[in-house]
Amino acid sequence: MKDKTKYFSYPYIVWIVTFILFPSFLVLLYSITSKDSNGVTTIHFTLENYELFFKKMYVNILFDSIWLAAISTVICLLLGYPAAYIISNAHISKRNTLLFLCILPMWMNMLLRTYAWMTILGNNGLINNFLGFLGLPKLNLLYTKGATVMGMVYNFIPFMILPIYTALSKLDNKLIEAAADLGADKKTVFKKIIFPLSMPGVISGIIMVFMPAVSTFIIPQLLGGNKNMMIGNLIEKLFILNGDWNFGSAISIVMMLIILISMSIMNKFDVDKEGGARLL
Amino acid sequence: MKKYLSRIYMLIMYIFLYAPIIVLAIYSFNESKSRGNWTGFSLKWYIELFQDRDIKTALYYTVSIAIISSIISTILGTIASLGINSLKGNMKSLVLNINYLPVVNPDIVTGISLMILYISFNMDLGFNTMLISHIVFSTPYVILSILPKLKQLDKNMTEAALDLGATPMYAIRKVIIPEIKPGIITGFLTAFTLSIDDFIISYFTKGEGVTNLSIVIYSMARRGVRPTINALSTIMLTVVLILMLIINKRSNLESKTKNQREARY
Numbered sequence: 317m318k319d320k321t322k323y324f325s326y327p328y329i330v331w332i333v334t335f336i337l338f339p340s341f342l343v344l345l346y347s348i349t350s351k352d353s354n355g356v357t358t359i360h361f362t363l364e365n366y367e368l369f370f371k372k373m374y375v376n377i378l379f380d381s382i383w384l385a386a387i388s389t390v391i392c393l394l395l396g397y398p399a400a401y402i403i404s405n406a407h408i409s410k411r412n413t414l415l416f417l418c419i420l421p422m423w424m425n426m427l428l429r430t431y432a433w434m435t436i437l438g439n440n441g442l443i444n445n446f447l448g449f450l451g452l453p454k455l456n457l458l459y460t461k462g463a464t465v466m467g468m469v470y471n472f473i474p475f476m477i478l479p480i481y482t483a484l485s486k487l488d489n490k491l492i493e494a495a496a497d498l499g500a501d502k503k504t505v506f507k508k509i510i511f512p513l514s515m516p517g518v519i520s521g522i523i524m525v526f527m528p529a530v531s532t533f534i535i536p537q538l539l540g541g542n543k544n545m546m547i548g549n550l551i552e553k554l555f556i557l558n559g560d561w562n563f564g565s566a567i568s569i570v571m572m573l574i575i576l577i578s579m580s581i582m583n584k585f586d587v588d589k590e591g592g593a594r595l596l
Numbered sequence: 597m598k599k600y601l602s603r604i605y606m607l608i609m610y611i612f613l614y615a616p617i618i619v620l621a622i623y624s625f626n627e628s629k630s631r632g633n634w635t636g637f638s639l640k641w642y643i644e645l646f647q648d649r650d651i652k653t654a655l656y657y658t659v660s661i662a663i664i665s666s667i668i669s670t671i672l673g674t675i676a677s678l679g680i681n682s683l684k685g686n687m688k689s690l691v692l693n694i695n696y697l698p699v700v701n702p703d704i705v706t707g708i709s710l711m712i713l714y715i716s717f718n719m720d721l722g723f724n725t726m727l728i729s730h731i732v733f734s735t736p737y738v739i740l741s742i743l744p745k746l747k748q749l750d751k752n753m754t755e756a757a758l759d760l761g762a763t764p765m766y767a768i769r770k771v772i773i774p775e776i777k778p779g780i781i782t783g784f785l786t787a788f789t790l791s792i793d794d795f796i797i798s799y800f801t802k803g804e805g806v807t808n809l810s811i812v813i814y815s816m817a818r819r820g821v822r823p824t825i826n827a828l829s830t831i832m833l834t835v836v837l838i839l840m841l842i843i844n845k846r847s848n849l850e851s852k853t854k855n856q857r858e859a860r861y
Binding site: 320321322323324325326327328329331332333335336337338339340342343346395398399402403405414416417418420421423424425426427428429430431432433434435436438442470473527528530531533534537538548551552555556561564565568571572575579 | 602
């Protein structure tokens with residue numbers, strides 16, 4: 317029986333080879349061939365697409381993306397950890413509602429959530445109107461890097477709260493009681509017991525925020541404007557506007573590498589192997 | 597004291613999470629085009645929205661692609677899960693890792709790789725390519741929600757069915773499928789919501805005249821704030837809210853009956 321049901325996976329294997337593995341191979345192929353190679357007959361292998369990437373302008377975009385994503389991740393952690401901690405300590409009857417309220421915005425379309433901030437930060441937006449009402453000068457809030465970070469924190473903070481909450485709610489209360497019995501004060505209990513045991517949640521949270529943040533192109537496009545490009549915008553521009561598949565593919569490969577590297581770095585810290593990503 | 601502090605903290609958190617959405621909804625009823633001033637209650641943006649042809653076609657494509665792709669990926673995923681579950685060793689982990697690729701890969705990379713595939717094979721970008729792409733990225737989630745259920749499955753049950761003379765297909769239909777049904781339903785719902793919500797992959801695999809709501813919102817928002825988007829957002833938010841309440845109620849009911857059932861045994 318078992319031997320026969322394994323044939324059920326064959327159609328799907330064909331499917332994933334065609335639509336997942338082969339396209340990834342095509343991206344890799346485009347990234348290492350030059351633009352003038354037409355069709356299969358005249359493929360020129362080259363590393364020029366990767367070399368082009370090391371021009372100052374593009375390297376700056378790369379560093380900007382990593383930097384903005386990192387800041388957003390840190391802010392999400394600083395804001396999200398206390399929230400997850402408070403929810404996990406709330407009365408058991410309230411816990412689910414409190415958590416549900418935190419993740420409900422996640423179910424709303426990301427574009428709308430980002431767009432909502434345009435109406436708040438814009439020149440005629442809520443904040444500037446309020447400042448005008450007080451007789452204060454208008455601030456330039458929209459189309460800045462700060463607005464991009466704001467949008468990323470807003471969009472991705474549920475991804476931080478959820479895994480930390482899960483880790484904290486699994487925590488064995490007896491450990492905390494034991495520590496208290498042995499004379500540890502609240503600070504020490506948090507530092508030596510609660511925080512280390514919530515690490516798997518923190519790590520998953522960091523991965524789950526950093527990954528979409530570094531690759532997003534909606535948020536910098538709508539909130540950061542044209543001046544504050546991130547690596548995702550560059551890929552979009554190269555594929556949609558310029559039609560430069562070779563360079564675009566090379567950047568996509570670089571982006572995949574950044575994500576794989578950051579995931580494997582984070583997994584190194586992860587003591588509990590179950591919580592981490594399965595690919596590595 | 598500490599209690600109050602944590603209450604205030606959570607309150608600020610919820611204001612941060614919900615204020616933008618509420619502001620959006622309020623301004624969708626504003627008569628004036630500039631968001632700055634409140635000039636009176638009006639439904640004119642909703643009327644304008646319902647007359648917008650682009651939005652109507654986008655809505656049609658969004659819903660039809662979500663329905664078709666979630667049904668196909670549920671069927672494909674269920675069959676694949678049965679197969680993957682009985683694969684062994686390296687082959688199994690290889691298939692699982694490839695299956696995992698669209699989950700960990702940034703959407704933009706999945707999007708461009710599919711776009712390259714379609715164009716390289718001279719496929720016309722449009723409804724079909726968008727549909728295939730949605731099946732590609734949602735099937736892995738279906739499989740990931742069914743496989744754990746298959747692992748929990750009691751092997752003796754299938755063997756008992758076979759010993760009692762059931763054909764393998766009959767055993768799958770009558771024993772395995774009912775047991776993994778919760779996983780299949782979760783997978784279907786995940787596939788459906790992912791498809792409704794998708795922007796990035798659709799954006800790279802869309803074709804002439806075929807768009808979805810996210811793409812319309814993106815191209816409108818790019819040109820600045822428009823009151824019709826506020827109206828559209830408010831409608832979409834209401835729909836999501838109602839859906840979530842229904843799902844929540846359903847799962848509450850389910851866990852309640854489950855507890856009762858467990859209590860009885």
